[in-house]
Amino acid sequence: MLEVANLHVRYGNIEALHGVSFQVKEGEVVALLGANGAGKSTTLLSIMRLVPPEGPVVTQGAIRFNGKDLLPVPAHAVVAQCGIGLVPEGRHIFGNLSVLENLKLATYARKDADQIERDYARVFSLFPRLADRKHQRGDTLSGGEQQMLAMGRAFMSGVRFILLDEPSMGLAPLLMQELFRVLKELNEAGTTILLVEQNAHLALKYAHRAYVMETGRIVLEGNAQELAEDADMKRAYLG
Amino acid sequence: MNIDTLVQNLLNALQWGSFYALIALGYTLVYGVLLLINFAHGDIFMVGAYIGFFLATFLLGQYALALPFSLPPHVIFLVTLLLTMILTAFAGVTLERVAYRPLRRKGVNRLYVVITALMCGLILENGNLALLGANRRNFPQLLDNTVYSLGGVTFSDVKLLVIFATIAVFLLLETIVRKTKLGMAMRAISYDRMAVPLMGIPVDTVIVFTFALGSSMAALAGVLFATAYPVLEPYMGALVGWKAFIAAVIGGIGEIRGAFAGGFLLGFVEIFVAAFFPSTLRDLIAFSILLVFLSIKPTGIFGVARATKI
Numbered sequence: 001m002l003e004v005a006n007l008h009v010r011y012g013n014i015e016a017l018h019g020v021s022f023q024v025k026e027g028e029v030v031a032l033l034g035a036n037g038a039g040k041s042t043t044l045l046s047i048m049r050l051v052p053p054e055g056p057v058v059t060q061g062a063i064r065f066n067g068k069d070l071l072p073v074p075a076h077a078v079v080a081q082c083g084i085g086l087v088p089e090g091r092h093i094f095g096n097l098s099v100l101e102n103l104k105l106a107t108y109a110r111k112d113a114d115q116i117e118r119d120y121a122r123v124f125s126l127f128p129r130l131a132d133r134k135h136q137r138g139d140t141l142s143g144g145e146q147q148m149l150a151m152g153r154a155f156m157s158g159v160r161f162i163l164l165d166e167p168s169m170g171l172a173p174l175l176m177q178e179l180f181r182v183l184k185e186l187n188e189a190g191t192t193i194l195l196v197e198q199n200a201h202l203a204l205k206y207a208h209r210a211y212v213m214e215t216g217r218i219v220l221e222g223n224a225q226e227l228a229e230d231a232d233m234k235r236a237y238l239g
Numbered sequence: 240m241n242i243d244t245l246v247q248n249l250l251n252a253l254q255w256g257s258f259y260a261l262i263a264l265g266y267t268l269v270y271g272v273l274l275l276i277n278f279a280h281g282d283i284f285m286v287g288a289y290i291g292f293f294l295a296t297f298l299l300g301q302y303a304l305a306l307p308f309s310l311p312p313h314v315i316f317l318v319t320l321l322l323t324m325i326l327t328a329f330a331g332v333t334l335e336r337v338a339y340r341p342l343r344r345k346g347v348n349r350l351y352v353v354i355t356a357l358m359c360g361l362i363l364e365n366g367n368l369a370l371l372g373a374n375r376r377n378f379p380q381l382l383d384n385t386v387y388s389l390g391g392v393t394f395s396d397v398k399l400l401v402i403f404a405t406i407a408v409f410l411l412l413e414t415i416v417r418k419t420k421l422g423m424a425m426r427a428i429s430y431d432r433m434a435v436p437l438m439g440i441p442v443d444t445v446i447v448f449t450f451a452l453g454s455s456m457a458a459l460a461g462v463l464f465a466t467a468y469p470v471l472e473p474y475m476g477a478l479v480g481w482k483a484f485i486a487a488v489i490g491g492i493g494e495i496r497g498a499f500a501g502g503f504l505l506g507f508v509e510i511f512v513a514a515f516f517p518s519t520l521r522d523l524i525a526f527s528i529l530l531v532f533l534s535i536k537p538t539g540i541f542g543v544a545r546a547t548k549i
Contacts, residue, residue, distance in 0.1 A: 053346050054433040080439035092434035094427045105423050109439035157439050 001026040001161065001192055002047070002084075007061035009046050016042045016056055018216045024161075029183070029193045031203040031224065033237060034213035040196040041089055043213070044163045047194075048086045049075045065161075080109035085159035089166045089196075091150040095139030099130055102138055102149055106156035115158070123152040126182050144175040151182070161192040168199050180206050200237045204228040212237065240514070243391030248514050249507075254398045254467070256506020257405035261460035262483035263490065263498035264412070265331075265453030271429045271493040272449045275349055278356040279334060281480010282363035283454050287327040287461030288378070288471050289367065294326075295319045295379050316381035320462050324455040331454025332447050334359055340443070360480070367473040375472045378465035401463050408456060409499050416495060421448055429493060489529055491542025500540045505529070 002024040009017045017039045024030045032040045045055040047063055049070060063070040065082050078084050094102050103123065107116050124131035127148040133141060141149060147167055154162050164183070168176045176199070184206055187193050197203035204210060204224045212220035212233065220233060227233050240248075262284050269277045298315045300306065310318070338359050342352050386395045416422035424445045428435050435442050464479075465471060482505060490501025505525070512524045533539075 048437065050433070050436065074441070075436035076439050076441040079437060086437050088434065088437065092431050092437070094430050094434065096426055096430045097423060101423050105420060105427055105440070106438045108420050108424065153438065157437075 001028075001066060002194070003062075003064045004043070004047070005062045005064070007043070007046060007063065008059045009042060009056040010059055011042075011052075011056050015059075016216055017046070019061065020213070020216070020218055021061075022211050022218060022221070024192060024194050026192055027187070027190065028209060029187050029195060029207045031200075031207035031210040032194065032196045032213060033198075033200045033203060033210055035237075036198070037215070038213040039216040040213055041165050042216075044086060044088075044165050044194070044196060047078075047163060048084065049073055049078050051075070076109070079157055079159060083159045084161045084163065085154035085157050086163045087147075087150045087154045087165065087167060089169065091143075091146045093138045093141075093146050093149050093153070095137060097138055098135050099138060099141070099149055100134045102153055103130075103156045106153040107158070110158050112158070116156075119156055119158070123155055126155075126185065127152055143170050144172065144179075147171060147175075147179065151179070155186070155191075160190065161194070162186070163194045163196075165196045166198060167195070168197060168202060176202060200233075201228075241391075244514070246392045248510050250392065250394055250398065250402075252507040252510035253402045253503065254506075255510055256503035257401045258460050258464050258479065258502075259483045259486040259505050260405055260499045260502025261408060261456050261463075262480065263487035263502045264408070264456045264495065266484050266487040267490070267492050267495060267498040268425070268449050268453045270487070272425055272446060273339075273343075273352075274429075275339065275352050276356065276484070276492075277339075277453075278353065278480075278484070279338075279360035279363060280453065280457060281476040281478075281483065282360045283327060283331050283334070283476070284457040284461045284464075284480060284483075285367065285471075285473065285476030286330050286363060287323055287454070287458030288465045288475065289371070289376075289461075290326050290330075290458065291319050291323040291462040291465055292376055292378050292471055294322050295381060299379055301379075312381045316466070319381070320459065323462050324458045327458030327461070328451040328455040331450040331457075335446065335450045340446075360477070364473050364477065371473070373473070375470050378469035378471060380466075380469065382466060384466075397463075397467050401467060404459065404463060405499070408459065409495070412452070412456075412495050415452075421445065425449060485526070485529060489532065489539050491539030494539075494541040497539055497541040504540070 005021050007017050007020040008015060020039065020043060032043065034040055042056050046058055047070065058071060065084065070078060070082065073082065097105065103120065110116055129145055130148055130152055133145065138146065138149060167179055171179065180202060183193060195203055195207060204227055207224040210222065210224050210227050211218050262281065265280045265283065266277060269275055295315060296302065298306065298310060298318060300309060338355050339352055342355060382397055384395050384397045386393055416425060424435060424440050428442065428445055483502065486501035486505040487498050489504060490497030490499065508525045508528055509521055513521045516524060
């Protein structure tokens with residue numbers, strides 16, 4: 001489904017990725033692990049085709065989605081035409097819009113009115129808290145609720161492949177488990193997921209496969225269960 | 240000041256403030272979306288008035304090339320108004336395309352874009368001067384401009400038209416921004432630019448729409464202004480533009496209702512100062528009052544201090 005090959009990107013004069021290659025197949029949950037500054041978020045921003053000032057510049061390599069070259073595609077078309085969505089780090093919900101308006105905005109490019117109605121119902125059943133807070137402004141939500149809204153928004157944009165950047169950050173453990181249960185449910189319903197996480201334990205529990213990044217390179221890859229038991233991995237990331 | 244004079248001045252202030260409000264709208268919309276003060280906007284108002292002038296005189300058959308039939312003046316007014324709004328919207332969008340978008344693509348500091356805007360304003364003024372000469376032009380009278388008297392208060396239908404058009408524009412824009420997806424996207428951009436494309440929304444479309452909206456409102460102001468005060472000259476947008484910008488800031492820049500509140504407030508202050516003091520002191524006193532107002536509430540009437548996002 002997604003194929004990243006020998007990806008080099010830079011922010012200004014600083015190269016942030018030095019030849020990253022990986023794949024995500026349809027229906028998988030793939031985790032991208034690693035310490036702060038390893039290049040995980042940069043990888044996601046590159047895939048989404050976000051350009052400066054928000055994103056990096058790709059200098060070499062390829063990003064292909066179902067065989068199509070993503071590099072010339074603008075960010076909004078990556079979402080609307082290719083069906084790839086990003087739940088960004090720090091949520092980036094629209095605090096000056098209501099919860100419902102946030103969700104509605106995500107349907108901007110969609111034409112399938114009937115499916116949109118079903119998707120609203122789905123989002124509100126996955127996250128009943130959002131239904132309760134429908135008419136509240138986004139910035140009045142708690143951190144967990146904002147994360148739910150950011151995920152709900154990605155879902156409402158009608159994408160089949162969701163990239164998540166640190167969804168568990170700043171969440172209470174209970175909420176974290178809840179969020180991952182929802183991710184699993186989405187995945188079982190056919191959504192492919194690429195997950196960036198610092199909480200490697202949690203990520204490996206839900207992922208099928210994982211890649212480990214270090215300073216702009218992939219240093220380890222494998223099936224999630226094997227990685228969870230890998231001695232190097234344990235020493236470096238699982239503690 | 241007796242009650243008649245008071246009502247008369249209120250009416251005058253509403254009309255005068257309407258022009259400021261309609262122009263202030265363009266500043267505030269663009270600022271809300273791009274955090275850019277489009278200093279060329281006052282000159283877009285001038286461009287609107289001139290486009291209106293040429294359309295109206297063309298429709299009246301004052302050129303060698305004319306329509307094969309003649310239209311009644313109020314129809315000409317309506318056609319002129321609508322076509323001017325459309326054409327001026329194109330002018331505003333072209334300005335964005337040619338001057339601002341290349342800078343945005345390079346990701347330069349907003350300061351440079353503001354300077355570019357100032358220069359574009361000068362280019363529009365002097366381009367007009369070079370192209371059309373320094374002659375003032377008289378906007379043709381298309382509406383009867385009947386003057387009514389009620390007690391000691393006189394008002395014309397042009398005055399009422401200006402005020403009602405402005406109120407209608409306010410309601411229309413509030414609806415667009417609250418209810419349509421494009422309007423929501425405009426509000427969303429002002430809060431978080433990065434997340435907008437993630438919703439599948441092309442940011443450039445939203446920006447073009449914003450410029451088209453603001454410019455067409457400036458065109459509306461231009462044609463109405465020319466109908467009420469029918470003398471056009473290349474620099475007519477400069478001072479009015481500055482004042483409308485001040486009105487937008489007073490109202491709280493980035494807020495649509497702020498543009499209207501600020502526009503009307505400026506209209507009231509100017510008219511009432513002129514009612515009590517010699518008119519040469521009008522701007523001095525009016526802007527001193529606004530200076531005091533801003534020093535007390537720097538974010539304007541409806542503005543909220545923006546938290547700097549990291």
